[in-house]
Amino acid sequence: MDFNVKRFAADAGTLFSRAVQFTEEKFGQAEKTELDAHLETLLTRAECTKHWTEKILKQTEVLLQPNPNARIEELLYEKLDKKAPTRMNNHELMGQSMIDSGNEFGPGTAYGNALIKCGETEKQIGGAEREFIQSSAINFLTPFRNFLEGDFKTILKERKLLQNKRLDLDAAKTKLKKAKMADARAVAEQDLKMTQSEFDRQAEITRLLLEGISSTHAHHLRCLNDFVEAQMTYYAQCYQYMVDLQKQLGNFPSAFTSNNNQSTASGGASVSVPILPLSTPLPSTTSNTSSGFTEMQNFSGSRKARVLYDYDAAGSNELSLLADEVIMVSSVPGMDSDWLMGERGSQKGKVPITYLELLN
Numbered sequence: 001m002d003f004n005v006k007r008f009a010a011d012a013g014t015l016f017s018r019a020v021q022f023t024e025e026k027f028g029q030a031e032k033t034e035l036d037a038h039l040e041t042l043l044t045r046a047e048c049t050k051h052w053t054e055k056i057l058k059q060t061e062v063l064l065q066p067n068p069n070a071r072i073e074e075l076l077y078e079k080l081d082k083k084a085p086t087r088m089n090n091h092e093l094m095g096q097s098m099i100d101s102g103n104e105f106g107p108g109t110a111y112g113n114a115l116i117k118c119g120e121t122e123k124q125i126g127g128a129e130r131e132f133i134q135s136s137a138i139n140f141l142t143p144f145r146n147f148l149e150g151d152f153k154t155i156l157k158e159r160k161l162l163q164n165k166r167l168d169l170d171a172a173k174t175k176l177k178k179a180k181m182a183d184a185r186a187v188a189e190q191d192l193k194m195t196q197s198e199f200d201r202q203a204e205i206t207r208l209l210l211e212g213i214s215s216t217h218a219h220h221l222r223c224l225n226d227f228v229e230a231q232m233t234y235y236a237q238c239y240q241y242m243v244d245l246q247k248q249l250g251n252f253p254s255a256f257t258s259n260n261n262q263s264t265a266s267g268g269a270s271v272s273v274p275i276l277p278l279s280t281p282l283p284s285t286t287s288n289t290s291s292g293f294t295e296m297q298n299f300s301g302s303r304k305a306r307v308l309y310d311y312d313a314a315g316s317n318e319l320s321l322l323a324d325e326v327i328m329v330s331s332v333p334g335m336d337s338d339w340l341m342g343e344r345g346s347q348k349g350k351v352p353i354t355y356l357e358l359l360n
Contacts, residue, residue: 095122319349
């Protein structure tokens with residue numbers, strides 16, 4: 001009991017001494033030990049890292065879930081350590097509505113069948129979005145939260161402890177200055193030596209933790225790469241789903257008629273969709289004149305051409321292409337100026353000129 005009372009009295013005395021030192025510093029009545037420049041730089045960088053990590057985390061959460069009410073609900077389930085109920089996202093809801101309406105109009109009708117196909121594609125996009133959000137939450141959001149709620153809280157704790165040790169050190173310096181008697185000065189000098197040692201030790205601990213911010217940046221860089229890769233996969237999936245859907249809709253003649261049921265100038269022909277590999281840049285539409293294709297329109301013979309990109313034929317009247325292969329091309333009267341007739345052995349079909357480079 002006596003030990004606890006003495007310990008409480010010592011702690012109370014330390015807190016009082018720190019309060020006095022802090023107050024006198026604020027009023028300019030006491031000197032203050034400044035941290036070295038390197039440590040101050042590390043502290044500034046840590047605060048900067050914390051600020052921007054919070055901002056990126058918040059904006060990513062908004063990107064993944066724009067609905068603020070849904071975000072609050074998800075946070076509540078997370079705090080309660082419960083799994084949030086699975087709900088269809090907007091793409092899935094729209095897709096289901098299209099499928100239901102298509103079944104109502106009749107899967108055997110062009111419109112009903114097209115609605116069902118659109119609905120199935122929207123649900124595929126919804127599934128891709130769900131996978132993207134889940135991947136981003138695990139590989140991007142979670143590490144950022146762990147830093148803010150773990151590593152940075154430890155840094156704050158040690159920084160506060162360093163501040164207290166600094167106040168103890170300056171209070172000991174002040175006590176030594178005020179000591180007049182030899183015995184009092186001896187005790188003050190001993191206290192100063194001890195507080196200086198404790199301050200130096202705590203400064204070293206804090207410095208090591210702050211230098212760990214470099215490792216945090218490296219880890220967050222890897223997380224950023226994971227996030228970009230997840231985004232790339234998601235958008236690539238969505239693009240491919242829509243390309244496939246457009247090709248399917250091209251098989252419905254009624255899908256390309258005007259609202260008054262009159263055929264378009266092309267007679268309701270299906271629309272050809274050039275399909276590019278996801279890692280291939282879109283071909284330039286300005287290369288026609290520079291590559292001599294204008295002259296090709298009035299040339300009756302055949303010429304060799306090198307294929308620039310892979311191309312999957314959208315119909316039986318087209319020719320599939322492989323990058324870097326060489327084929328023969330020729331102009332056919334009445335053919336669209338964006339196309340040529342291509343030949344590979346016994347195979348023959350239309351090819352888009354934006355995928356070709358004429359050879360001399």
